[in-house]
Amino acid sequence: MSNATPRNAIIIGGGLIGLAIARSLTDRGLSDVLVLERHQLAGGGTGKSSGIVRAHYGVPSIAAMAWRSLPVFERLGAEVGFRQVGYSVIVGEENIEPLKANIATHQGLGVDVDLIDNDRLSQLWPMMNTEDVALAAYEPRGGFADATQLALHFGQVARQQGARIRQNTSVARILTEGDKATGVELDDGEVIEADLVVVAAGWWSKKLLGDLDVDFPVEAYRSELLIVDAGEPLPDLPVVSDLVSLQYCRLEGSGQFLVGNSDHADFQKKFVDPDSYSNIAGEASIMKYAEKVMHRFPGFPEPSVTHTYAGVYDVPPDWNPVIAPVGGLDGLVLCAGFAGHGFKISPAVGDLVADLVFEGDSTDADIPAADFRLERFAEGKPLASPHPYIGAGEMR
Numbered sequence: 001m002s003n004a005t006p007r008n009a010i011i012i013g014g015g016l017i018g019l020a021i022a023r024s025l026t027d028r029g030l031s032d033v034l035v036l037e038r039h040q041l042a043g044g045g046t047g048k049s050s051g052i053v054r055a056h057y058g059v060p061s062i063a064a065m066a067w068r069s070l071p072v073f074e075r076l077g078a079e080v081g082f083r084q085v086g087y088s089v090i091v092g093e094e095n096i097e098p099l100k101a102n103i104a105t106h107q108g109l110g111v112d113v114d115l116i117d118n119d120r121l122s123q124l125w126p127m128m129n130t131e132d133v134a135l136a137a138y139e140p141r142g143g144f145a146d147a148t149q150l151a152l153h154f155g156q157v158a159r160q161q162g163a164r165i166r167q168n169t170s171v172a173r174i175l176t177e178g179d180k181a182t183g184v185e186l187d188d189g190e191v192i193e194a195d196l197v198v199v200a201a202g203w204w205s206k207k208l209l210g211d212l213d214v215d216f217p218v219e220a221y222r223s224e225l226l227i228v229d230a231g232e233p234l235p236d237l238p239v240v241s242d243l244v245s246l247q248y249c250r251l252e253g254s255g256q257f258l259v260g261n262s263d264h265a266d267f268q269k270k271f272v273d274p275d276s277y278s279n280i281a282g283e284a285s286i287m288k289y290a291e292k293v294m295h296r297f298p299g300f301p302e303p304s305v306t307h308t309y310a311g312v313y314d315v316p317p318d319w320n321p322v323i324a325p326v327g328g329l330d331g332l333v334l335c336a337g338f339a340g341h342g343f344k345i346s347p348a349v350g351d352l353v354a355d356l357v358f359e360g361d362s363t364d365a366d367i368p369a370a371d372f373r374l375e376r377f378a379e380g381k382p383l384a385s386p387h388p389y390i391g392a393g394e395m396r
Contacts, residue, residue, distance in 0.1 A: 005358065006195035006331070008032035010184055012171050012208065013200035015046040016151040016346050017335055021198055022158035022165075024350030028358055031162025034192065035155070036184070038170040038204070042151040044274075045202050048311025049147035049343045050225065050260050052239055052250060054087040054139060055111045058102055058385020059320060062341060064366035065348035067111050072347040073145055080149040085251065086238035087142025088116075088124065093134045094390045095243055101387040103137050109366055113139045124238055127230075127299025132244050144239055144250045147343045154350070173211050174199070174332065181332035196357060198333045199326075203274045203314040205336040214326055217377050218337045220274040221313045224281035226289050228257045231302030243392045245292045256306065257297075259289055262392060274312045281308035315339045318382030323352055323372040333357070334374060 009025055011018045014037025022035050037043075053073050055066040073082045091099045099115070106113050116138045118130040124138065155165060170187040174197055183193035199205045203220040210216070232255055239250040246263035281289070286305055293303060316322065316337040326332040335353055342349065348367065355363050362369040371383050 004195075006030065008194045009034070009196035009198060010192060010194040011035045011198045011200055012184065013037065013202065013205075014041045014155070014165060014167065015044050015200070015202060016042060016049070016147055016154070017202075017338065017342050017349060018198070018200035019151045019154035019158060020346040020350035021200060021335060021353045022163045023154040023161075024354040025357065026158050026161035026163050028354045030357075033158065033163040034194070035158070035163060035165040036169045036171055036186075037165065037167045038201075040167055041155055041165065042148045045311060045314065045342075046147045046151050048309065050248070050250065050258055051081070051144045051147050051343060052087070052142075052248065053082065053145055053344050054142045054239070054241070055106060055113070056087065056089055056102070056137065056139065056241065057341070058098075058387055058389070059371070059383055060105055060109065061367045061371045062320065062345060063106055063111065064109050064364070065345040065352070067109055068351070068364070068367070069345050069347040070141060074141070076150070076153060080153055081146035082143060083145070083236065083251070084141060084143040085236045086124065087139040087241070088121065088136055088238045089241045090121065090130075090133045090136045090244060091389065092132055092244045095392075096135050098387040098389050099135055099137060102385075105387070111139065112141050113137055125240065127297050128240070129296055129298050138238070142239060150343070150346065154346075171208065174208055176212065176329060179328060180330045196331050196333070198335060198353065200335045202336055202338075203312060205314070205334060209326070209334065212329065214329075214374075215378070216322065216334065216336070216374065218314050218316050219271045221315045221339075222270045222272045222277050222310050223261060223313055223340070224285045224289075224308060224310045226259045226281060226286065226308050227252055227306045228259055228290075228293055229304050229306050230255050230257060230297075230300040231304070240296075242292075242296055243389050245296055246391060247289065247292045247296070249293070249296075257293075259293055261285075261289065272312060277310065277312060279310050281310060313338075313340045317377055318384060320383040321349075321372060322374045323349060323356075324369065324374050325356060327375060
């Protein structure tokens with residue numbers, strides 16, 4: 001980034017990430033911020049988020065971002081639907097050592113988390129089958145919240161601090177002059193100039209950058225979710241990341257459960273057009289998910305699938321985001337490729353972008369900006385967990 005402080009900024013994308021950036025930039029005194037959203041605010045990936053709040057990541061800088069973001073959820077509470085029910089990770093024998101190593105890393109970052117045995121797990125989750133669980137971890141301050149509500153909160157704060165937001169406004173291309181981004185041209189031909197352009201358009205970011213001959217290797221990956229009725233009201237049970245059965249589950253209402261997939265072995269078969277994809281789970285997926293749920297939660301008296309839906313992740317090769325200036329073009333920042341991780345780290349993402357704009361680097365030693373540079377893909381240096389879980393892909 002240039003050493004000059006921008007006078008104004010355009011953010012392309014009115015989802016959670018774009019609005020988090022708008023909040024952080026206006027927090028730092030840049031009031032002339034314009035957010036451009038092609039449809040409605042939070043109408044893309046944000047609206048399909050499962051909303052889990054956790055700090056459990058194998059990549060230390062991502063874990064640190066999640067931990068730095070947690071106080072925002074705790075402060076906003078019911079305003080963003082935050083339910084602090086706790087978050088648990090369960091593993092089989094093959095993943096005992098990775099879990100221990102990751103928890104040690106998290107504790108070194110200050111995360112409130114401990115390893116627990118099956119007796120403690122059964123106390124937290126009396127309906128769970130723990131026979132194939134070798135070890136678990138528990139974050140008492142984890143839980144879940146509503147991504148749309150959080151996005152709209154960020155948008156409201158940004159507006160109060162001077163930002164403007166235009167919905168149903170699609171960007172045709174990013175404008176440049178020499179080696180500098182100078183603004184955008186809209187689909188209707190309108191030109192808007194700015195010192196800073198931030199691309200936070202999820203899977204649509206690829207085309208905008210491609211038109212500038214910048215390669216952003218990201219794919220649109222469809223992920224299905226089920227809503228399961230347990231057959232009776234459920235207490236405040238912790239979120240479960242089941243790395244044995246490769247699923248994740250959380251409460252949804254009083255007697256319902258949201259179930260998502262953590263098995264991405266065949267993820268390349270699920271690339272889709274993000275503007276045109278089926279919004280319901282396929283029959284084979286429903287049967288597969290239901291079998292996992294029945295195995296893990298035999299205590300549900302009359303479980304049934306009430307409905308399904310699907311969302312689309314923007315997935316780079318290493319399943320981790322790019323949050324960085326675009327090399328060779330001053331005044332252009334890319335913030336996309338979150339692969340489902342963006343929700344719980346969004347407050348810290350906005351702060352990191354503000355650091356890059358105003359300071360030229362991260363101000364948090366636990367969140368090095370170099371981790372998130374775009375060039376890592378061309379360099380063959382993906383951002384990866386030092387202690388990956390066998391079978392769990394890149395999602396943890």
